[in-house]
Amino acid sequence: MSTQQGRPLPDPIKMVTIPSRLDYTITPGEAPTRFLRGILEGRILAERCPKCGKVYMPPRGSCATCAIPTKEQVELSAKGTVTTFCVVNLPFYGQAVEIPYVCASVVLDGADLPFFCLLAECPVEEVRPGMRVEAVWCEPSERKPSLENIRYMKPTGEPDATYESFKEHL
Numbered sequence: 001m002s003t004q005q006g007r008p009l010p011d012p013i014k015m016v017t018i019p020s021r022l023d024y025t026i027t028p029g030e031a032p033t034r035f036l037r038g039i040l041e042g043r044i045l046a047e048r049c050p051k052c053g054k055v056y057m058p059p060r061g062s063c064a065t066c067a068i069p070t071k072e073q074v075e076l077s078a079k080g081t082v083t084t085f086c087v088v089n090l091p092f093y094g095q096a097v098e099i100p101y102v103c104a105s106v107v108l109d110g111a112d113l114p115f116f117c118l119l120a121e122c123p124v125e126e127v128r129p130g131m132r133v134e135a136v137w138c139e140p141s142e143r144k145p146s147l148e149n150i151r152y153m154k155p156t157g158e159p160d161a162t163y164e165s166f167k168e169h170l
């Protein structure tokens with residue numbers, strides 16, 4: 001061990017925890033702006049590709065497959081199907097939801113791509129692919145231009161969707 005003036009040095013510092021924060025502003029572009037304006041009203045406005053017909057939610061303004069703009073808006077219901085999910089069991093700094101909880105990929109009815117969301121009002125051990133779910137919105141007075149207006153998805157109680165019905169949307 002190294003010494004300094006005959007005294008042993010303390011153990012080396014291997015980790016420092018420093019809370020940090022980043023504030024940033026996003027300029028969303030045309031398609032996300034249309035989507036975010038709909039979300040403010042409690043509407044889910046996806047966009048359809050004019051060539052392949054794929055429906056993007058949230059819309060990005062173009063089709064990733066065909067590389068052409070998407071402009072046709074498609075209003076989706078707030079119901080969908082769980083395609084995949086994970087159970088969060090580990091605590092972490094800044095955690096807002098009590099563990100265990102479920103994050104799920106949900107493909108809304110009429111959409112071709114799933115989005116990632118919180119799933120609640122259901123024991124974690126009962127969550128499964130094919131489970132039918134619906135959005136729980138925050139109060140209109142609390143809404144902002146964000147997908148966070150959907151507080152979480154909850155089970156509808158409908159029969160599960162078959163794997164065949166969502167296997168192309170994983």
Ligand SMILES: [Zn+2]
Binds near residue numbers: 063
């Ligand atoms: Zn396309």
